[in-house]
Amino acid sequence: MTLPEIMTIEEVAEYLRVSERTVYDWASKGEIPCGKLGTAWRFKRSDIEDWVNKRLNAEAGKKDDFVPLFLSKVLAPEHVLVVEKSNKAQILNELIDLLAETSVVRSKEELQKGIFHREQLLSTGIGMGIGIPHVRLNSVKDVIVAAALVRAGVDDYESLDADPVKLIFMIVARQDQHTEHLKLLSQLSSRLKNQEFRERLMQCADSKTFYQLLTESC
Numbered sequence: 001m002t003l004p005e006i007m008t009i010e011e012v013a014e015y016l017r018v019s020e021r022t023v024y025d026w027a028s029k030g031e032i033p034c035g036k037l038g039t040a041w042r043f044k045r046s047d048i049e050d051w052v053n054k055r056l057n058a059e060a061g062k063k064d065d066f067v068p069l070f071l072s073k074v075l076a077p078e079h080v081l082v083v084e085k086s087n088k089a090q091i092l093n094e095l096i097d098l099l100a101e102t103s104v105v106r107s108k109e110e111l112q113k114g115i116f117h118r119e120q121l122l123s124t125g126i127g128m129g130i131g132i133p134h135v136r137l138n139s140v141k142d143v144i145v146a147a148a149l150v151r152a153g154v155d156d157y158e159s160l161d162a163d164p165v166k167l168i169f170m171i172v173a174r175q176d177q178h179t180e181h182l183k184l185l186s187q188l189s190s191r192l193k194n195q196e197f198r199e200r201l202m203q204c205a206d207s208k209t210f211y212q213l214l215t216e217s218c
Contacts, residue, residue, distance in 0.1 A: 005045050006043070006044060006045070008040070012043050012048060015185075016052065017181065017185075027043075033050075049190065052186050053186060056179060056186070071184070071215055074142075075147060078098070079095075079098045079099065079145065080207045081098070081147070081207060082149045082205070084150075084151050084152055085150060086148075087154060087155075088156050088157045089116075091168060092168075094148070095146040095147075095148055096112050098146045099111065099146050099170070104140060104172075106141070111172065114135035114137050115135050115170070118135055119133065123157065123158040125159030126160055127159055127161040128198060129164065130159075130165065130166075130169075131154070131167070131168045131169070132171065132188065133168065133169075136173045136174065136177065136178070138175045141174065142177075143172070143174070143184065145171050145172070145184070147168065147211075149204055149210050150165070151166065154166070171184055
């Protein structure tokens with residue numbers, strides 16, 4: 001199953017990590033690609049992804065010291081797990097534990113609270129067997145990622161398509177790293193839309209193979 005090509009204001013706001021009011025204002029002013037079906041604003045996912053990439057690239061061009069975010073720069077081999085089975089709380093806590101051991105995360109308690117609060121608001125299971133729990137915190141020094149493959153799937157993740165989640169990517173960033181956060185979300189989303197790539201990830205037998213495949217050319 002693929003992600004829906006047509007998005008609502010709520011879905012665009014969630015994807016961009018902004019308020020629904022902001023998306024509505026952009027649409028009303030013609031600042032974001034969109035159209036109306038009846039009285040409701042609707043957005044094409046591919047247009048939104050292109051719009052985000054162009055804006056991020058334009059912003060990057062203004063900064064001489066800008067360095068593109070690559071998954072291999074923020075995901076370390078020791079922050080990758082391959083397990084046979086797990087439930088949602090267990091696998092999220094395992095990924096939190098991995099990140100809390102680094103100097104990048106100052107407070108495990110704040111990270112745990114942020115991740116689970118985000119899940120209470122809306123599950124980060126986006127469909128296609130993918131979950132992307134994410135949070136931005138002042139207690140984090142820089143962008144960092146942990147990833148897991150749950151081979152049997154997480155049945156209680158409450159994904160949008162109700163399918164078990166097998167691929168989980170936890171993205172943690174500093175509160176002011178909005179651009180970096182969006183860029184990484186966009187990169188992951190673009191790669192994971194490829195069904196063949198997802199299937200190869202889900203077939204990995206160990207964390208070393210999983211990490212190598214994830215960070216190929218990125």
